Amino acid sequence: MKKATAALLLAAALLSACSKAAPAQSGHEGMDMSSSDHGAHAGHEIGETAKAAAVKAAFSFKPERPQAGKDTNVSIQISDSAGNPVDKFDVSHEQQMHLIVVSKDLSYFEHIHPAYQGKGVFDVTAKLPVAGEYKLFADFVPSGQGSVTRSQWVTVQGNAPKPQPIQPDSSLTKTADGKEVTLATGKLEAGKEASLTFTIKDAATKQPITNLQPYLGAVGHVVILSDDAEQYLHVHPMEEKASGPDAKFMTTFPKSGVYKVWGQFQHEGKVFTVPFVVKVSS
Structure with a gap:
């Protein structure tokens, strides 16, 4: 998994702790944006091709200093190593770009899909709920170059709430939107292939749910982040047509430590997201 880091400071204003990435720079005011590159996607860690590694993403925001609870336009310009727009993208799981938005303490998660405007530009309107720091991860596939992930920090203005601690869950059974979801992992060790099996039941009747609907072309999607949001994995299921x-999912955790896992599924026309926090040993 490759990572290149570039930092860009656009104004000055407030610090806070609300995002899901590496330790964000605090003590600065305004919109703090630092970009990093990742190459883990689609169920296993896959290093970026040489062409993909040269792809760049420039994030911009309107207003430049986003306000909590108000609409913010996010624009992402994709370019090659020479600064020329990349204008052709493959569709990956029904979309040309997947944008994951997380708060620094990983308490907030959103998976949205910017619209392609041509000439390498994607944009979307987001509403970040509270003040603090957030990290955005853009997943996309420039045609013929393999999957690419680029990320960006942004600081949202306002009085930031106290960050929530990120602690491994004592139970890997959760309830979300009337579903009881259990995550089975086995032993999780850094650098070794790990299985993640989500078992989904009706929370009231305890009956297994066997009619899950495809979400973005698959039975589900899983996003995984380390507690500092430096390690990012977007995992696709082993059997996409399962219901x-x-x-079932397979992945490899690159380092030991604490990770948050979000499983996303669809049932009766509604997408539901269930989070778990796990610890990976060395």
Whole structure:
């Protein structure tokens, strides 16, 4: 997994702790934006091709100093190593770009899809709920170059709430939108292939749900971030046409430490997201 880091400071204003990436720079005011590159995607860690590694993403925001709870336009310009726009993208799981937005303490998560405007530009309107720092991860596939992930920090203005601690869950059974979801992992060790099996039941009746609907062309999607948001994995299922109650995924955690795992599934026309926090040993 490659990572290149570039920092850009656009104004000055407030610090806070609300994002899901590497330790964000605090003590600066305004919109703090630092970009980093990652190459983990699609179920296993896959290093970027040489062409993909040269692809750049420039994030911009309107207003430049986003306000909590108000609409913010996010624009992402994709270019090659010479600064020329990349204008052709493959569709990956029904979209040309997947944008993951997280708060620094990983308490907030959103998976949205910017619209392609041509000439390498994607944009989307987001509403970040509270003040603090957020990290955005853009997943896309320039045609013929393999999958690419680029990321960006942004600081949202306002009085930031106290960050929530990120602690491994004592139970890997959660309830979300009337579903009881259990995550089975086995032993999680850095650098070794790990299985993640989500078993989904009706929370009230405890009956297995066997009619999950495809979400973005698959039974589900999983996003994983280390507690500092430096390690990013977007994982696709082993059996995309499965319909429950089990949804199975395989991945490799690059380092030991604490990770947050978000599973996303669809049932009866509604997408639901269930988070878990796990610890990976060395």
